[in-house]
Amino acid sequence: MTAITHRLGSETLTAGRLPKATIPVAIAASAVLGYALAVLASGTANIGLAILFAFLVFLVTVEITTRVVEGARQAADRRAGNLIAGAFLLALVPLGSVTFEAVSNGLARFDLAFFTQSMRNVVGEGGGAVHAIYGTVYVTGMATVISVPIGLLTAIYLAEYGVRNRLSKAITFFVDVMTGVPSIVAGLFAYALMGLLLGPGARSGFEGSIALSVLMIPVVVRSCEELLRLVPNELREAAYALGVPKWLTIVRVVIPTAISGIISGVILAIARVIGETAPLLIAAGFTASLNNNLFANPMMTLPVFVYDSYAHPGTDVQVYWDRAWAGALTLILIVMILNLVGRLIARRFAPKTGR
Amino acid sequence: MTQKLTRPGTSRGAEPGPGTGAPDPKRRGDRVFRGFAMGAGILILVILALVAAFLLIQGSPALFADPAKLISQGYGEFLPWVLPYAFGTVWAAILALVLAVPVAVGIALFISHYSPRRLAQPLGYVIDLLAAVPSVVFGLWGSLVLAPAARPLYEWLSANLGFIPLFSGTVSGTGRTIFTAAIVLATMVLPIITSMCREVFLQAPRLHEEAALALGATRWEMVKMAVFPFARPGIIAAVMLGLGRALGETMAVTMVLSGTRNITFELLTSENPNTIAATVAQNFPEAFGLKTSQLIAAGLVLFLITLVVNMIARWIVSRRAEFSGAN
Amino acid sequence: MSKRIETTDLNVYYSDFRAVEDVTITIQPRAITAFIGPSGCGKSTFLRTLNRMHEVIPGARVEGEVLLDGENLYGAGVDPVRVRRQVGMVFQRPNPFPTMSIRENVLAGIKLNFSRMPKGEQDDLVERSLRSANLWEEVKNRLGLPGSGLSGGQQQRRCIARAIAMAPAVLLMDEPCSALDPISTLAIEDLMSELKEKYTIVIVTHNMQQAARVSDTTAFFNIAGTGSPGRLIESGPTDKIFSTPDVQATEDYISGRFG
Numbered sequence: 020m021t022a023i024t025h026r027l028g029s030e031t032l033t034a035g036r037l038p039k040a041t042i043p044v045a046i047a048a049s050a051v052l053g054y055a056l057a058v059l060a061s062g063t064a065n066i067g068l069a070i071l072f073a074f075l076v077f078l079v080t081v082e083i084t085t086r087v088v089e090g091a092r093q094a095a096d097r098r099a100g101n102l103i104a105g106a107f108l109l110a111l112v113p114l115g116s117v118t119f120e121a122v123s124n125g126l127a128r129f130d131l132a133f134f135t136q137s138m139r140n141v142v143g144e145g146g147g148a149v150h151a152i153y154g155t156v157y158v159t160g161m162a163t164v165i166s167v168p169i170g171l172l173t174a175i176y177l178a179e180y181g182v183r184n185r186l187s188k189a190i191t192f193f194v195d196v197m198t199g200v201p202s203i204v205a206g207l208f209a210y211a212l213m214g215l216l217l218g219p220g221a222r223s224g225f226e227g228s229i230a231l232s233v234l235m236i237p238v239v240v241r242s243c244e245e246l247l248r249l250v251p252n253e254l255r256e257a258a259y260a261l262g263v264p265k266w267l268t269i270v271r272v273v274i275p276t277a278i279s280g281i282i283s284g285v286i287l288a289i290a291r292v293i294g295e296t297a298p299l300l301i302a303a304g305f306t307a308s309l310n311n312n313l314f315a316n317p318m319m320t321l322p323v324f325v326y327d328s329y330a331h332p333g334t335d336v337q338v339y340w341d342r343a344w345a346g347a348l349t350l351i352l353i354v355m356i357l358n359l360v361g362r363l364i365a366r367r368f369a370p371k372t373g374r
Numbered sequence: 375m376t377q378k379l380t381r382p383g384t385s386r387g388a389e390p391g392p393g394t395g396a397p398d399p400k401r402r403g404d405r406v407f408r409g410f411a412m413g414a415g416i417l418i419l420v421i422l423a424l425v426a427a428f429l430l431i432q433g434s435p436a437l438f439a440d441p442a443k444l445i446s447q448g449y450g451e452f453l454p455w456v457l458p459y460a461f462g463t464v465w466a467a468i469l470a471l472v473l474a475v476p477v478a479v480g481i482a483l484f485i486s487h488y489s490p491r492r493l494a495q496p497l498g499y500v501i502d503l504l505a506a507v508p509s510v511v512f513g514l515w516g517s518l519v520l521a522p523a524a525r526p527l528y529e530w531l532s533a534n535l536g537f538i539p540l541f542s543g544t545v546s547g548t549g550r551t552i553f554t555a556a557i558v559l560a561t562m563v564l565p566i567i568t569s570m571c572r573e574v575f576l577q578a579p580r581l582h583e584e585a586a587l588a589l590g591a592t593r594w595e596m597v598k599m600a601v602f603p604f605a606r607p608g609i610i611a612a613v614m615l616g617l618g619r620a621l622g623e624t625m626a627v628t629m630v631l632s633g634t635r636n637i638t639f640e641l642l643t644s645e646n647p648n649t650i651a652a653t654v655a656q657n658f659p660e661a662f663g664l665k666t667s668q669l670i671a672a673g674l675v676l677f678l679i680t681l682v683v684n685m686i687a688r689w690i691v692s693r694r695a696e697f698s699g700a701n
Numbered sequence: 702m703s704k705r706i707e708t709t710d711l712n713v714y715y716s717d718f719r720a721v722e723d724v725t726i727t728i729q730p731r732a733i734t735a736f737i738g739p740s741g742c743g744k745s746t747f748l749r750t751l752n753r754m755h756e757v758i759p760g761a762r763v764e765g766e767v768l769l770d771g772e773n774l775y776g777a778g779v780d781p782v783r784v785r786r787q788v789g790m791v792f793q794r795p796n797p798f799p800t801m802s803i804r805e806n807v808l809a810g811i812k813l814n815f816s817r818m819p820k821g822e823q824d825d826l827v828e829r830s831l832r833s834a835n836l837w838e839e840v841k842n843r844l845g846l847p848g849s850g851l852s853g854g855q856q857q858r859r860c861i862a863r864a865i866a867m868a869p870a871v872l873l874m875d876e877p878c879s880a881l882d883p884i885s886t887l888a889i890e891d892l893m894s895e896l897k898e899k900y901t902i903v904i905v906t907h908n909m910q911q912a913a914r915v916s917d918t919t920a921f922f923n924i925a926g927t928g929s930p931g932r933l934i935e936s937g938p939t940d941k942i943f944s945t946p947d948v949q950a951t952e953d954y955i956s957g958r959f960g
Contacts, residue, residue, distance in 0.1 A: 061526070096592035103488055106480025107497070110568075113561045114504050117515045124518075172414035180408055181415070182759060190415045192688060193422050199615065199684035200425065200677070201622020202509075203651045207673040208425040211432035220662065233425065236418060253796035257860070259757055261810035261867055262786030266407035271813050275800040294508020297624035297655050305659065322510040322625075329514055329629060340518065347511045354506050 037088050042081070049077035074105060118351070125348025128341045133349075138307035138319075144338050148346050150309040151324035154224060155353075157313050158303060158320055159293050161228035162235055167285055169232075170239025177240070178247035179269055197237040205233040206298030213302075224310070224318035227303030231292045238291055242284030246277040283365035290357035294350055296322035321350050426677065433671030436664060448664040449657075456672050458635045462647030463676065465639075466552055466627060467620035470559035475613055478564050482571035487597060498572065505565035513629030516558035521549035521630065528553070528642045539639060546644035550630050553641040558626040563616035570615060574608030575601055607690055614687030618680050624651035650676040703730035703901045704770040704787075704870040706751060711765035712930075713746050713755060720746050722930035724765075726920060733893060733902045735912035735939070738922035739959065743931025744905050747922070748873050751903065752788035753781040769870070786810070788871040789864035794880045795856035797848065797863075804844040806859060807831060810867040826866055834862035835892050854885020858892065865896075872896065874904040878911065890915050909955060913943050921951045 053073025057065055060072075078101055085094040136147035173190065181187030209230035213221045250273050258268040274281070304317030305327055319327075325346040332339035436444065441451040449455050485497050525548070532545045582600040591599060602609075627633070633648025648656075654669045654676075661669055706728040713721040721743040728734045736744040749755040750763050753774060767774040774784050797806050807827050811818055818826070827844065831837040836858045840848065851859065857877060864872060874893075878886040893902060893915050906912050912919055920936035935948050946952050953959055 065526075067523070092592055092595070096594040099594035099597070100488060103480045103484045106477045107484040109477055110481055110501060110504065110561075110564060113515075114500070114507075116519065117507055117511060120515055120519050121511060169414045169417060172411045173418055176408075176411035176415040180411055186412070186415065190418060192692070193419055195688045195691075196681065196684050197418070197422055199618040199622070199680055199687075200422075201624070201651060201680050203622065203624045203654055204425065204429070204673050204677045204680075207432075207654070207670050208428055211428035211670060212424070214432055215428065219666065233421065236421070240418070251796070253792060253794060254798060256754065256757060256790075256792060257796040257798065257863075258809070258813060260752065260754060260785055260790035260792075261813065261863065262782050262784075263810065263813040264404050264782050266404045267813055267815075269407070272798055272800075276798075278800075290506060294510065296508070296510040296513075297628075297651065300655055301658050322508055325510045325514060326625065326629065329517070343514055347508075347514050350508050351511060354508060355503075358503075358506055 037084060041084065045077055045080045045084070049073045049080060052076045077101070121344060121348045121351055124341070124344035126345075128345035129348055133342070133345050137309045139309070141307070142333055143335055146342065148321060148324050148342070148349065150306065151319040151321045151346065152349070153309055153311070154303070154318040155293060155321040157311075158224045158227040158231065158299065158318060159289060161225060161313060162231035162292060163285065163289055165228060165232040166235040166239050166288070170236050170288075171243050171281065173236075173240045174243030174247055175269060177244045179265070179273070194237045194240050197233070198241070200233060201297075202230075202234055202295050203297040203301065206230045206301030208233060209298065209302040222302065222304035222317045223315055224303055224313040227299045227318065227320065228313070230298035230302040231295060234295060234298070235288050235292045238288040239285060242288065243277075243281055246280040246284060247273060249280070250276045279364055279367075283361040286357055286361035286364065290354050290361065293357070294322055294354055296326050299323050300326065321346055321353075325350065426674070429670055429674040429677060433667055433674050436668035436671045439664065439667075444664065444668065448668045452668065452671065455635070455668070456650070456675055458637050459648055459650045459653050459672065460675060460679070461637050462552075462633065463621055463649040463651065463679070465647060466556055466559060466649050467617055469552065469556035469641075470563060470620045471613060471617055473556060474560035474564050474567060474616060477560075478567035478612075478616070479571055479609065481564070481568045482575055483597065483601075485568075485572050486575035487593070487601065498569070501565050501568050504561065505569075509562065509623060509625040510629070512558050512562055513625040516554060516626055516630040517550060520557060521551075521554045523549070524554055524557070525549035532642055540641050543638075543640040543643035543645075545642050548644070550632065551642050551644070552631060552633075552646040555627045555630040555646075556641075558630055559620050559623055562623060562626060563620050566619055567612045567616040570612035571605070571609055574605040574612070577608075578604045607693070611687045611690040614683055614690065618684045618687065621683065622651060622676060622680050624649075624655050627652040628655045703899060705730045705768075706871065706901065706903075707768040708751075709766055709768075711747070711750065711763065711767065713743070713750055714760075714762050714764070715758065716760040719930040721750075722932050724933045726933060726936055728901060728903060729918065730901045731897055731899075732917040733897050733904060733915050734918045734920065734936075735916035736903070736905045736920050736922060737907075737909060737912050737954070738931070738934075739924070739954065740907075741927075741931070742922040742924045744920075744922045745875055746931070747933075748875055748903060748905050751871070751873055752785050752790055754785070754790060756781055786867055787869055788873060789867055789869035790873045790875065791857070791861055791864055791877045793876045795853060795860050797856055797859055799847070799849070801847070802845045803840050803848040803851075803859060806848070807862050807866050809863055830862040830866040831859075833865050833896065834858045835888065835895075836862055852885065854881050854888055857881060857885070857889060861889075861892065861896075865900075869900065871901040871903065874902065876905050876907060879907065886911070909943075913939060919943070921946070921948075921954065923950055923954070 050073045053071070053076050054069045056072040056076070057069035061068055078098065081097050081101060082094055085097050132145055133147040133149075134152070135149055136145065137150035138146045138148075139150075173194070177187050177190060181190070206227075209226045210222075212229065213223070213226045254272055254276060255268055258272045259265070263272075299320045300323050303320055303323065305323060306317045306319050310316050310318045325343050328339045328343035328346060436448060436452055439448070439452075444451055444455075481501060485494050485501070489497055525545075528545050528549060528551065531541045532543075535541045578601040582604070583596055586596040586599045587593075627649045628651070631646050631648060631652060632644075633646045633652060636645055636647055638645060638647060650672050654673055657665070658669050707726075709725050711721065711724045712719060724747055736748060738744050746755060751767060751774075755761045755763065763775060765775075769784075769787070773779070798809055801809060804827050805812060807830050808823060811823075811826075828837060828841075831840065836855060839855060840851070840859075848856075848859065857880075861872075861877075878889050881889065890911065893904070896902060897917075904912075904916065916939045918936060919939045919942040921934045921942065922931050923934045924931045935942070935946060935951055937947075942951065943955060946955065
């Protein structure tokens with residue numbers, strides 16, 4: 020019997036380690052160097068270019084020092100870590116840029132007139148999006164009225180009745196497929212449907228609601244189903260044991276327990292479709308005036324307003340683009356507020372179920 | 375004194391004694407309610423079928439019309455007309471994925487395995503915010519902010535790497551190229567791919583990860599050994615979902631590109647291929663008669679393409695769910 | 702209003718798997734019957750067939766008959782919902798409805814069924830049920846509150862009050878004390894002894910001291926091995942089962958040799 024001996028590099032546990040200060044120092048050094056390179060390359064101090072060069076310099080520096088001091092494996096590890104963190108920071112660029120541009124360009128027309136006037140008889144300056152804001156509320160509201168019952172009932176079927184049977188498997192599969200229906204196809208569907216019912220060329224707010232419902236239903240189904248499944252089975256059994264029929268158990272025990280989550284899911288679904296443009300462009304159409312009738316004549320909506328202001332500017336382009344940015348800012352604010360409210364409701368009012 | 379167990383006729387129980395109501399309509403309630411729930415589920419299947427059916431009905435005049443009639447009253451013969459757009463759709467989506475997938479996988483890894491546990495959820499929210507930005511806003515941003523900002527980059531690429539066919543040709547003066555559109559599309563599909571990858575990465579078996587670390591693996595080696603092999607089908611499905619979204623996304627392309635109907639792989643010129651969705655959006659408001667039918671038929675083509683892509687994605691996901699089991 | 706339960710050759714299946722085999726037993730009214738046995742021996746499954754709660758699990762079915770004072774629970778036209786209004790159940794872990802107050806929880810069986818009842822009668826029923834559950838004094842000042850601050854034992858007594866409020870003939874208890882501390886367990890055991898004056902009580906328990914302390918009759922269930930169905934090995938007066946059982950397996954289990 021001989022003892023097994025290995026020689027895996029050195030026998031000590033403290034192999035070469037970079038001192039802790041290395042990374043901050045490397046960051047600072049590459050920032051300076053990156054900036055210098057950017058100025059050298061383009062003649063001006065372009066921030067984007069400077070950051071790009073700085074990141075490359077940083078990668079190379081860390082690679083070389085780590086490879087020398089700690090070895091190739093550690094260098095690969097650090098390289099991967101840096102690239103992964105870089106990917107995350109990269110994603111923040113468009114997010115930050117969109118927010119910044121929407122706020123800085125949108126504030127120019129984010130005024131009282133924007134929220135009190137329509138575009139009726141407006142050719143140049145002035146005017147507002149009140150007709151589009153009303154339209155968005157009508158169209159999205161109607162879409163919610165259509166989608167929530169269908170979505171919730173389907174979720175109930177999936178979670179409570181059709182557990183693992185064929186029909187529920189098919190529904191689950193196609194609900195997932197439906198999430199991937201292109202939004203413009205949903206618009207074409209609504210247009211084709213109403214075209215058959217009312218004759219070709221019909222456009223109305225309701226048609227827009229149908230288009231949005233196609234996009235909204237699968238979202239509602241998925242979130243409601245998930246929430247109903249979270250309700251502990253013990254509560255259902257408690258109700259059954261009291262001689263409560265299944266449907267009353269669902270209506271009076273399961274749904275009330277999950278209600279905050281369901282409401283928040285619905286709000287998030289609204290947030291998801293309220294910014295849809297393409298289907299409304301097709302189905303609800305354009306108009307410069309306020310239209311309070313959901314069932315006849317085109318109805319303007321906020322996203323379409325943004326698109327229209329951008330794509331069909333009058334003589335003074337900047338005036339129209341300012342309105343487009345103001346509309347974009349409004350839209351972002353609405354979506355952010357809906358998201359916030361949805362998440363708050365979900366967190367705040369969740370009942371304490373069992374333990 | 376006895377309560378009957380069967381349905382008709384009830385008598386009061388003894389003490390404490392609740393009244394158990396009339397001859398029981400509640401049991402009928404069960405059937406009715408179940409019927410409603412099932413009906414809603416079936417309705418969804420019907421809607422999906424109707425989407426295809428109506429597009430077919432309203433698009434069929436263009437599909438089966440005499441080519442000569444299409445040339446005079448429509449946009450031209452259907453297949454030769456739609457194919458360049460189909461190419462544009464697929465090409466833009468592929469470009470977007472090439473840009474988005476590495477970044478999305480990186481972000482997902484950052485959130486699941488590199489950031490501190492406590493930060494994982496807030497960081498996830500930040501990326502979800504990207505998904506919350508309406509597409510029309512991205513379109514506006516892409517065309518008015520990104521395009522001018524990216525123009526110097528395009529000029530540099532063309533000057534220094536112009537020998538690569540992708541970067542050849544005259545650089546667009548506005549920066550509104552298919553490359554810009556692809557960047558915007560990539561930004562929009564990024565959160566979708568990220569959130570799904572993140573979920574899959576988080577499900578990677580802890581035991582395997584710890585086993586890898588216990589063998590002396592670095593974090594990156596652990597990810598390669600224990601996370602990626604487990605997550606591969608999930609990543610593929612996420613990419614397919616992103617592809618589905620990129621194929622159908624309308625506004626970003628509509629607003630960034632003034633596309634034409636040509637097939638080219640050059641990324642930086644002002645002669646860009648257009649997508650089906652953007653063509654429909656740009657032309658639909660003014661279209662009438664046969665032109666409307668032709669655009670609807672184009673929508674049907676788009677619907678079928680995305681349907682196939684999504685079904686493949688979902689099929690991969692469901693297969694994975696069956697294999698993964700509990701861990 | 703206590704009733705006798707008799708089963709003859711009762712078999713319970715989950716899809717194709719036979720979980721319980723040929724159980725024939727008579728459960729006496731105004732007494733506590735305890736089911737004991739190792740895990741997985743089918744005692745809980747059998748208990749759930751006594752108010753048709755097993756039907757909640759997809760694929761579960763029963764062959765044989767369960768007679769409640771001579772009326773077959775599985776006869777033609779019998780409505781499981783009605784069965785459960787007569788045969789109440791208390792679960793392993795307290796499962797109050799989190800969206801309802803203490804009072805609403807006690808009235809849940811009536812309210813959830815939309816049965817009408819004047820407010821005075823309701824108040825009366827709440828008080829009587831809570832008194833029967835030995836909980837009245839502890840909660841009478843906070844009936845309108847959700848009661849999430851109650852201890853586990855109080856929660857469980859609240860669930861017992863909820864079951865009693867339906868005026869059942871039988872009370873099934875599926876390991877009602879397994880999630881409770883010893884003090885709360887004692888309170889529930891005292892309560893059971895009081896309740897047996899009015900109800901037929903059947904309790905499943907893993908705790909043999911508990912069975913010995915509270916029950917009048919004990920039934921021992923066992924399985925031959927994994928995958929084989931659970932069977933009733935023997936049943937009889939608790940004193941006899943715990944001192945001189947007829948079957949060796951019972952003695953082995955009771956003396957702690959397995960299980």
